[in-house]
Structure formats: C-alpha cells, structure tokens
Amino acid sequence: MSVRSRHDFEEVLALESSGNLALFSESRSGHVDVLVAPGNLAQCQNLLKSRDLKFSVQVEDVGSVVSMERKKLLNAAPPPQGQMSYKNYQRLSVLHEHLDSLETSYPWKAKTFIVGTSHEGRNIKGIRITSNVTEGTDKPAIWLDGGIHAREWVSPATVMYIIDALLGEVEQDKAEKMSELLEMFQFYISPSINPDGYEYSHDHDRLWRKTRAMSGCKDNMMNWFGGCFYHVCYGVDPNRNWDVDFGRVNAGKDPCSQTYPGKKPFDQKNTKAVSDYLGTLQDNLVLYVTYHSYSQLFLTPLGYNETAPINAEYYKGVGDAVVGAIFARNGAKYINQQSAALYAASGDSADWVHDKLGVTDTYTIELRPDENSPIGFDLPAEQILPTAQENVDGLIALIDNMELSQLKAEDDADFF
Ligand code: 0X9
Numbered sequence: 001m002s003v004r005s006r007h008d009f010e011e012v013l014a015l016e017s018s019g020n021l022a023l024f025s026e027s028r029s030g031h032v033d034v035l036v037a038p039g040n041l042a043q044c045q046n047l048l049k050s051r052d053l054k055f056s057v058q059v060e061d062v063g064s065v066v067s068m069e070r071k072k073l074l075n076a077a078p079p080p081q082g083q084m085s086y087k088n089y090q091r092l093s094v095l096h097e098h099l100d101s102l103e104t105s106y107p108w109k110a111k112t113f114i115v116g117t118s119h120e121g122r123n124i125k126g127i128r129i130t131s132n133v134t135e136g137t138d139k140p141a142i143w144l145d146g147g148i149h150a151r152e153w154v155s156p157a158t159v160m161y162i163i164d165a166l167l168g169e170v171e172q173d174k175a176e177k178m179s180e181l182l183e184m185f186q187f188y189i190s191p192s193i194n195p196d197g198y199e200y201s202h203d204h205d206r207l208w209r210k211t212r213a214m215s216g217c218k219d220n221m222m223n224w225f226g227g228c229f230y231h232v233c234y235g236v237d238p239n240r241n242w243d244v245d246f247g248r249v250n251a252g253k254d255p256c257s258q259t260y261p262g263k264k265p266f267d268q269k270n271t272k273a274v275s276d277y278l279g280t281l282q283d284n285l286v287l288y289v290t291y292h293s294y295s296q297l298f299l300t301p302l303g304y305n306e307t308a309p310i311n312a313e314y315y316k317g318v319g320d321a322v323v324g325a326i327f328a329r330n331g332a333k334y335i336n337q338q339s340a341a342l343y344a345a346s347g348d349s350a351d352w353v354h355d356k357l358g359v360t361d362t363y364t365i366e367l368r369p370d371e372n373s374p375i376g377f378d379l380p381a382e383q384i385l386p387t388a389q390e391n392v393d394g395l396i397a398l399i400d401n402m403e404l405s406q407l408k409a410e411d412d413a414d415f416f
C-alpha cells in the first residue's frame with residue numbers, strides 16, 4: 001500500500017489499532033505491507049478507498065505460503081547434534097548446541113557466555129572469539145547480534161555463519177585474514193537476542209516480531225475489575241525499548257502495536273540483559289553491528305533524528321565499502337544510507353550504543369530480500385547461504401574501513 005505522507009502512515013496505524021489490519025513491514029520508500037484477515041477484507045478495502053490510500057494485493061494467501069514453509073521445515077531433519085546447517089532455518093537449541101561444540105573444538109579461540117535470560121527463562125547465549133580467549137585481554141571489542149526481531153530468521157543464521165567463518169568452519173580460504181582479525185580484536189557475538197520471540201515464531205506465529213511478555217491492554221483500556229476491556233497484548237518491540245529518545249517517534253502507543261516500545265526503557269529482560277552486558281564492554285567497544293531483515297540496507301547513525309551527523313562523510317565511506325564488498329560476492333545490491341532516512345524511530349539498539357556508550361561505529365544491517373519482495377521475512381531457505389556469505393565479506397570490509405583500522409594504518413605509516 002502506498003504511504004505518501006506521515007498523514008497516510010497515521011491512517012494506516014489507526015486501521016491497525018482498530019484491528020482491521022496488521023502492519024507487516026515498516027514503511028519503506030513510500031509503501032508499507034499489511035496483512036488482512038479474510039473476514040476483514042471487504043471492509044478493509046472500503047476503508048482504504050475512503051481514505052484514498054492506494055493498494056495492491058502482493059500475496060493472496062499468506063497463510064498457505066507460511067504453512068508450506070512449515071511443512072518443509074518439519075520434513076527436514078535437524079543437523080546432527082552440535083552441528084549447524086545453512087540449508088534450512090534452525091531452532092534455538094541447534095544454534096546453542098553448535099556454539100557449545102565450537103567452544104569444545106576451539107578451546108583457545110572460543111568461549112561461550114550467557115548474556116542473561118529471557119522472560120520465559122531461555123538463555124541469551126553468546127560466544128567470545130579471539131586469538132587467546134583463555135587469557136584476559138584489553139583488545140578492542142566488536143559486538144555482533146542477531147534476531148532482536150523474532151521473525152527475521154535469516155539474521156540468526158547469518159550471525160551463526162559469521163561465527164563459523166571467524167573460526168574457520170566455513171570460508172576456509174580466508175584463514176589468514178581471520179587469524180589477523182582474531183589477533184587484533186575480541187568478538188562478542190550473540191545470534192539470537194530475542195529467544196522467546198524466535199521460538200514463538202517457529203511454533204505459533206511465523207510473523208511474530210516482538211518479545212513475549214504481557215505488555216498491557218488493547219488500546220490501554222481496562223475494565224472495572226482491573227482486567228482488559230478488549231484483550232491482553234503480548235510483547236514489546238525490542239528495537240524500540242532502549243533508553244535513547246524513548247517512545248518519541250515511530251513507537252506505537254497501543255501495547256498491541258508492532259512497535260510498542262514498552263512502559264519504560266529496558267523493561268524487557270532481554271534488552272536489559274544485552275545493554276548491561278554491552279555496558280561492561282564499554283571501555284573496549286569499537287564496533288556494534290545488529291543484523292535485521294529485510295530490505296538490503298546498511299544503516300548508519302543516527303536512527304531517531306534525520307539531521308546528518310557531523311561525520312556523515314566518514315559513514316558514507318565505510319558504508320560504500322561495505323555495500324561494495326557485499327555486491328562483489330554474489331551481486332546483491334544493498335543500499336548505504338543513514339538509518340533515519342529509512343524512517344526515524346526512537347529507542348533502537350544501535351542508537352543507544354552510539355549515544356550512551358559513545359561508540360562511533362554502530363550499524364544496523366537489513367539483510368535479504370530487497371524491499372520489493374512480497375513476504376520479506378519469509379526469505380526462501382536457499383538464500384540463507386548467499387546472504388550469510390556476502391555478509392562475511394561485508395563485515396571484513398567494515399572492519400577494514402572503520403575509524404580504528406584507519407587510525408592504526410596511520411600509526412603504522414608513522415612508525416616506518
Ligand atoms: O524498525 C526497525 O526496528 C528496523 N527495521 S525492521 O524491519 N527490521 O523492523 C530498522 C531499524 C533502523 N533504525 C531506525 N530507523 N531508527
């Protein structure tokens with residue numbers, strides 16, 4: 001559906017709030033995808049026409065596409081215990097067991113850690129990778145995370161592949177480069193930082209985005225007995241829940257909304273745990289990258305404010321190097337732009353690390369498919385591998401071109 005103005009978008013949000021449709025993607029270059037239940041179709045079409053909102057049908061029956069994927073997944077055997085496969089999307093237990101097995105295989109390079117636990121008690125697991133992981137070190141730290149949005153399945157898969165690449169399980173022709181990176185940096189990587197949502201999107205609702213804690217009453221309406229007038233809402237948008245410009249823009253007021261930021265910053269166990277952990281790394285942290293899908297974008301600071309930052313030229317240079325490297329791998333075109341140019345949104349993780357931890361290099365990457373894809377979150381499993389591969393190359397280009405590497409190159413030049 002086309003959204004030509006903020007006003008159009010407000011109309012769509014109002015239709016979401018009245019239960020006529022569900023927002024399916026955020027608004028991207030003048031359009032937004034919405035999901036309409038069969039029973040609401042006629043009424044919804046009339047409402048859109050009466051508001052002069054232009055629309056077309058992208059997918060007639062989303063349910064059948066999702067259930068076909070589900071059937072395929074149920075038929076596919078999971079990889080043997082401890083192993084990973086990129087032929088299919090994997091459950092949380094497969095990701096976690098693979099991290100454990102990597103720690104066993106590479107005891108001098110890899111050590112798992114627990115960031116914290118989720119509302120439903122699942123571990124938020126991570127792996128620290130560096131050349132001398134058994135010793136304490138003051139090396140600059142790089143944090144990568146995936147899966148903050150539940151339905152963006154290619155994100156945890158890509159982050160797992162990056163872990164495998166750093167350790168030489170895949171991309172073996174890059175062994176020399178990887179050992180250079182592990183000499184210079186310590187990587188902290190957590191592939192699934194919204195584990196309740198991720199599992200829920202596998203078991204119950206493929207298109208679930210948020211966390212899973214009870215978040216309030218529909219339209220904030222309570223009844224006389226202290227219950228909800230309409231119904232209870234679940235989940236908070238974990239990428240609106242960070243303590244930066246909280247709740248100001250692109251953050252739903254209704255607890256049932258897809259972008260509901262929560263009652264207050266960090267009231268979700270997962271965002272609290274991840275931000276606390278990041279805080280402990282502050283002195284060393286030089287790069288933060290969070291992987292989302294979809295639209296094929298490399299998003300640079302800031303995301304809550306469209307004003308260009310003073311170092312816009314620097315971000316342009318880094319981003320161009322990244323999208324160039326991504327393109328060179330498999331020919332996929334990603335766009336390099338300021339995060340708020342997609343849409344301004346308050347309370348996201350990259351902005352918090354940027355503003356509150358004072359890290360210059362904080363980026364959000366929107367993985368495949370491109371923005372015109374009809375069911376963007378449901379990227380066909382055959383595309384997991386190329387997506388992951390191009391993002392190994394993208395990450396290397398990012399590290400090679402970021403401020404710290406440039407400073408180091410200058411130091412080395414002075415030295416000789
Ligand atoms: O809306 C989001 O949180 C991200 N897009 S997604 O479709 N994966 O949900 C984009 C975050 C970029 N940040 C800002 N624009 N602030």
Ligand code: ZN
Pocket residue numbers: 148149152239292293
């Ligand atoms: Zn996302």
